[in-house]
Amino acid sequence: MGNPRSPRRPTQADVARLAQVSPSVVSAVVNGRHDGAVRASEQTVQRVWEAVRQLGYSPNLAARSLAGGRNNIVGVFTYEAVFPTDRLSFFHDSLTGIEEAAEELDCHLLLFTGSRGRGQDGGRRRRSIYKDGVNTLQVTDGAVLLGQDEDREELAALVGSGFPFVYIGRRELGSGEMSYVTADYTAATRGLVERCAGLGHRRLALLRSAIASEAVLEREAGYFEACRGDAGVESGAVHLVEPDTVPTELLATLVDQGVTCVVTDDSNHAASVRSGATRLGLRVPEDLSVVALGDFAGSRPDDPTITSLLTPRREMGGQAVRLLADLLARPQDTAPRRAVATCGMRGGQTLQAPPAAPSAPRSR
């Protein structure tokens, strides 16, 4: 919002006058570039610094970036509020990674909190990248976007505009390739499921979110890979479930069918399954194992006792900023940048060998 401060700040011109040199010399000296196009004698350099000190001169950043180009500001855009009231911030880990990388790259972070504007009724609207048809993000050099609630049409428009940005989380648009960072959901899922099989589980079931996001589908793919592989899985069904639902009847059916290990998309759902199992008189993990493919699902805190894959949010945040830096450093290379972070694993207490399981993986 500008500088309506009263006493005018000293400028390079003031310094130049006092030091009795030309403005260009001041610019060069202050920026430590008095050895290139503009040269200044050691004595001149001293005079300039002396004048700087005497006047308390400090460069005007706005002018500097106007004349120069970049402003060293990375945008961070989320459709949802960054800091929710319930203290359970979905974004916290990602932001930790983003902040770390930003510090490393010496740039600032612009959070787009003023992107909602007002609807025709005067009420608040949803946040959006384009406000009155104008790309709000443009004030930054480039941006990192994150969140589950994205507007894919806007994203497509953003890709089309050529504005440099990276999404945290894989997003495939019908049109146009975009840069993103994702995690190795497929491989990590396969690994976990194979581990289940290695413990002796032969009949598994995946309770998959009915919302088919890229991550959910990748996990499903990893599950299939493991089931179809030679890890020894005999049956690996998939059931679509609503979020936060405890499918007790479904669970009973699965157990009847001989399922000894239930795989869920997220740890909260896994916790629900465990509750359901308890209600059915089953012990977890003695009678039934439950594992989760993700560690978070919205508003409830993650249950640390669930055996679960961990989404590497912090790493993804850092990588996103670094991909963006690369995008900015080599604009002539227009290829979308991609990075894949490695999921972590939390041991938890809900996975063990099935009852009366073969003690060793079957030999072939």
Add this chain to the structure above:
Amino acid sequence: MGNPRSPRRPTQADVARLAQVSPSVVSAVVNGRHDGAVRASEQTVQRVWEAVRQLGYSPNLAARSLAGGRNNIVGVFTYEAVFPTDRLSFFHDSLTGIEEAAEELDCHLLLFTGSRGRGQDGGRRRRSIYKDGVNTLQVTDGAVLLGQDEDREELAALVGSGFPFVYIGRRELGSGEMSYVTADYTAATRGLVERCAGLGHRRLALLRSAIASEAVLEREAGYFEACRGDAGVESGAVHLVEPDTVPTELLATLVDQGVTCVVTDDSNHAASVRSGATRLGLRVPEDLSVVALGDFAGSRPDDPTITSLLTPRREMGGQAVRLLADLLARPQDTAPRRAVATCGMRGGQTLQAPPAAPSAPRSR
């Protein structure tokens, strides 16, 4: 970092050309100020917006602030990392309030993560407002500062420079008055201590942090007020303690002296006191009451069972942004802005009437 994107970004001049109006009209329309010095017909306004959309115009921040206009960006400066690794963010509540107010005022938030630069040894330095003697915050209209670890010399310089900012938390500098928002620590403390007295506690002790911040001193003042008042307190000692210390011996001494209620600066310390009491064979609160004057103290999670005052961080965050908005709206009024938020109260389970206490407050 500017926009070194290949095709030059459209400027107001481009918009003006396409809309067939003069640049000043574009400026006025885009800033919603086409009802003042510059007037434009509804039709003209439409043409301008249409051109803006068509070209994908968005204002250049640097130019805008150079020319003296605002950029609708509020800076947020913290000496510590905003998003700590341990997920236990000291700043979370404050930021929630800041974000809410920013949304309300339709402005963005600039997080100064690139303010560390490198020391002479190439290692990271502490964050600072002035980088190479330059006020980094200047790119914003004004800033909100927060955190415990401030550099008061920098703050003094910032006050001197006239840059508009508001501190979250009271900070009194030797020189120069600054704007801040604080909480009613003194009154809230007096209220809580009087409540203890009302329950029958006659001999109290305050275990005060040895670090005498403004908040700590205000709490102490409130404690003294309550003790010297007519609430019935007979003795109200103060002991300085180190953070995270469990002063078991001190506790034993106090109990020997007939103290029935221990007051601490923060809830973690109160939890330590409770542990110490247990070790001494005392039940809390049956034998000894423990209350805290604040709900947080660094890296450990707050214990919700402790009877405690609650620092209204979220409110303070929101108020800080609003004070800043006022500072920017009326720059001619150079008086420092101040606001005081009201502390909350958490019942907890560590306060009750002392053993064999008089059932009613003493009559006078």
Add this chain to the structure above:
DNA sequence: CTGAAAGCGCTTACAG
């Protein structure tokens, strides 16, 4: 080695 000048994109009196 040094200086005069253009230009970055915007806002804002000022003149019509």
Add this chain to the structure above:
DNA sequence: CTGAAAGCGCTTACAG
């Protein structure tokens, strides 16, 4: 109601 012009403070060719 609209336009031409100055100026914000800096960087960077360019000319001496």
